[in-house]
Amino acid sequence: MTEPHRAVIARLLTDFAAISTQLARVSTDLTELDRLLSESPQAAAHSPAPPAPQYQPPTYQAPQYWPQYHAQYAQPQYAPAAQYPPQTSPPPVAAAVPAVRKPRGEGWIGKLLAVAGVAVTLIGVVLLLVLAAQAGILRPEFRVAAGAVLAVALVGAATRLSARPGGRVGAIALAATGIAAAYIDVIAVTTIYDWVSAPVGLVIAAVVAGAGLTLARRWDSEHLGLLVLVPLIVLAPVVVGGITLLLVGFMLALAAASLPVQFGKDWVWLHAARTAATAAPLLVALVAVYFDDRHDAWLVGACGIAAVLAITGALILLPRTRNRVAIALMTGAGVLPVLSAGLAVDRVIAALMAAALASALLGIVSIGDRLPGVDGAVRRVWAALSAVSAVIAVLVAFNGEVAAPLLLAMAAVVAIGGRREPVARCVAIGFAVIGAVVYLAYASPSTLVEATETSVPDAVSILIASLLLIGCAVAIVWSFPHREPAAWAGAAAVSIYAVTAFTVTVGVLIGGEGAGFFAGHVAATICWIAMAAALFGYAARVARTERSVPIGGGLALVAAAMAKLFLFDLGTLDGIFRVVVFIVVGLVLLGMGAGYARLLEKQDQQNAPADVTATTP
Structure with a gap:
């Protein structure tokens, strides 16, 4: 064998030895990995792995007839296998367990039956107090006493039932029925039998309602308050015999008594029921007075009280509620009787009330950043409500000759003063549109096409309003940050x-x-x-x-x-x-x-x- 052939064979033997070393190292790593996987994750995490065995490659001995190449192609010396840090397997991932859908409970059946029981029982109380009186069944003392005894018994039973497991639904229904029955009993004593005067009856009713709603707060139950308020809205007019000023007084007393219950509670539906309890009978009474063609200053005063209760209740609720826009809109419903006061009172008083409401809302909006809960959305709603109140005040107080220039002047002032606020710009546009409509009633296009004789007051109004309309249009366009050519056109x-x-x-x-x-x-x-x-x-x-x-x-x-x-x-x-x-x-x-x-x-x-x-x- 020639010398070059021996050199090639020596190199091949060296390469095979290196490959054998790498395979041995891989085998060692696989053995360690199998050991780690066979152990539990907790044991692998706390026990150190044993050191990997040192692999000693075989020493190659060159043949005796290769003496001249032995030194040149000596066996390479390999370093021992590196010590790898112990490896721990990651904790097993828990398999996602599909959520088990709970079967639909049957608790709603009990609630439905309880609500039906409240309605039927209260109707029975009304029949006892009204129809029995009309038919002459029993003496009035027995009827009133029976209603009072029933109310006390129901509240007492509710108190005992609330302490028992699963008795909350029934306790709420019994308590609501008893409280509403007591309130109806007080209404009957005041309106049907005239045993007490109206002021005394209102005080007693407020005490009864306050006690009942205090119980609702103690039990932290909005449903109890609703079951007291909603039936009374429907049944109280039946007991009184219609929508009267005294009934309105009872509803206001009920709303005032329920106001402290709202502190710290997000009871939006109770606020809505309280608002309906005052606004609905007031609106019906205002319409009735209007068709009777008479004035009623006491009724208008009740409208003002209802507006105060609506705004105050909203300010109490806003810091804790998650439905602030809904509360702000409910406030609009609560102050609607004030804006409709012109149906039952002289236009000057109605205009003053609308102007007072507009000023109050505008004051709240202006300091809204210092009032808890009065955020941007609430301020926008109330700013629009204030603008509507101001327009109603102007239109009620003045005829078109004065209303048009005044509205246009208000539009220009709001556009200039509130040019950085989008709500102010919208209000200015609203004032300008309404003022322009009233202006067109006196300066219609027909007067520009055909010669039309105009009275001096109308002519003066047209001249002033024309100048204000020009200034108003320019001010509104100028108030926008991006003045588009279409706006200028x-x-x-x-x-x-x-x-x-x-x-x-x-x-x-x-x-x-x-x-x-x-x-x-x-x-x-x-x-x-x-x-x-x-x-x-x-x-x-x-x-x-x-x-x-x-x-x-x-x-x-x-x-x-x-x-x-x-x-x-x-x-x-x-x-x-x-x-x-x-x-x-x-x-x-x-x-x-x-x-x-x-x-x-x-x-x-x-x-x-x-x-x-x-x-x-």
């Missing part, structure tokens, strides 16, 4: 109409339905062109990037003036008025064409050095 259209109404009204007021009407339209057309000229002059004095809006507005005004000139003025105006309007408009257009080009060139030349300086590094 709308403001320009409103301003054009207001300018035309102003000039025509002045012309008719001074010169009559003939010459005055024509002169007013001549002035209107000239004003349109003058407004266009002002826009072009403004466009020539601003930077090139800001000219699109004023130029577009100016061109629109020129187009509108030309259309009016040929479509209306040419056929409607007579004699010298037609000549004057065409000559004046033509001269203004000529001056605009020459002056705008000169001003534009001068402005661009003045701005050019500044622009070059600004762009030069």
